[in-house]
Amino acid sequence: MKLRELTSFLESIAPPAYQEDYDNSGLIVGYQDMEIKGALISLDCTESIIDEAIEHGLNLIISHHPIVFKGLKKFNGKNYVERVVIKAIKHDIAIFAIHTNLDHVSEGVNRKICDKLGVQNCRILSPKSGILRKVVTFSPLESAEMVRKAMFAAGAGHIGNYSECSFNADGIGTFKAMEGTDPFVGEIGKQHLEQEVRIEMIYPAYLEKKILAAMHEVHPYEEVAYDLYTLNNLFSEVGSGMIGSLESDRDELDFLNFIKEKLGAKVIRHTALRSKKIRRVAVCGGSGSFLLQNAISAGADIFITADFKYHEFFDAEGKLIIADVGHFESEQFTQELLLELITENFPNFALRLTIQNTNPVNYLI
Structure with a gap:
């Protein structure tokens, strides 16, 4: 089918207008009228992802993170971004990113995290206005x-x-x-x-x-x-993060171990335990420290996200537990979400989840 059929569908679920100003979601390489034979779904778009698409005869890569965030003035292959773009163009492979716009919709990235952790009765943590x-x-x-x-x-x-x-x-x-x-x-x-x-x-x-x-x-x-x-009304269906409740109270350490298992996290950086049960859970895939006060105001017992800096952990002030699970770990199920959405609407289109682990962070255990 034509690429525009698939991109139009994805943009109807996560409109590009909902992405952050710094973001670069959408069609990065390729043209809308090209015929697509199959797609590889990944969290990131790296050289190994391009190689995997070539190996399996797929001419579209759908990634969560855009390979290009800012303008490229030269294509000399001096860094991985330039090399990825050059190789994609050379092999006639389109690259489409669906990033913060998918983060911001109510059935997007954060809903998938909540589903994995058994968080129910979810709503957007910080709805957008304007x-x-x-x-x-x-x-x-x-x-x-x-x-x-x-x-x-x-x-x-x-x-x-x-x-x-x-x-x-x-x-x-x-x-x-x-x-x-x-x-x-x-x-x-x-x-x-x-x-x-x-x-x-x-x-x-x-x-x-x-x-x-x-x-x-x-x-x-x-x-x-x-x-x-x-x-100026808040739009309850669009915004950052998500908050909901567990079916029953959980012990703090027990729930942290549960998170670690479900997300396959090698380590969880967290604030001090409070000797209280966990019931209200806030989540934000990726870098979510900017939502800490929203999570506290919403009465969350724990805030699951990534990329907290050292001094930002102090800002919890014992009002909740911050659980930093890692950027990749918090967003990895976005690949599964995209596979489900596309398969449901294009059941005969060839889709493949990458076998590559694109997490650039490694842990010495």
Whole structure:
């Protein structure tokens, strides 16, 4: 199939608009209209990953971490980033990354960690704000349902686990059609009063063009009146980290050993035990120290993440246990998540999980 079929699907699950400013998710090498024969899924994209794809005749690599984070000015093969890009281009292999945008969705990286650890009733730990908008438009009574349906189909009106959400109020609209117009109702040169419905819907900002296009396509008026509002509401479905509860209380040391086993961690760096049971669990795949205060405020007993610096451990102040399990260890199941998502929607497409352990950190036990 064409590469764009697969990338469009992945971006519908984790929209690129949800990635952090520093990130570089998306198609890094390749072009959208190329035919793809099969994909290799990995956490990182290294030279050995390219070699594995070549060996198995796969011309797409889907990685969590982007191989390129900032602009490359020269391709001399002086570092592994340049060598990976050169080899991928030489062998006509596309590279697609799905990073912080997959971290930030409610069914993404952090949900997978929670599932592995038996954490239930999960919600986003730090929801994002400023990414929701509201559209208000005005339709004649007989066309209101058609307008609503078109906007719903384009992605408007989703609030939490509810869809097709809108507010509607009846009123009277006025207008006077000028020369050269072709009004749906009324006469040219005369003011017209029309019974109308005011329709309001919330939507994520990245869908704005699609929703407005759908609205214009079915709206009967020659000139469609509408208002757009940026909202400060928190978007509970998008954000950093996740928090939930265990089915029953766990002993601290017992739960730390459980984490170590489930994540295959060689070592867990953690703060002092508090002689309290573990029930509320916060997680963040990758570097999550920036969420410590969110985890404390949410009442977490333990915060499972990676890349804490020495002095940051003091910031726990005995309010919870910080469990630093390692960056690779916390995100390794992203590969499994991607395999499941793609297989479910493209059951006949050739997929392979890498056999390479790309963790650059080694431990002397």
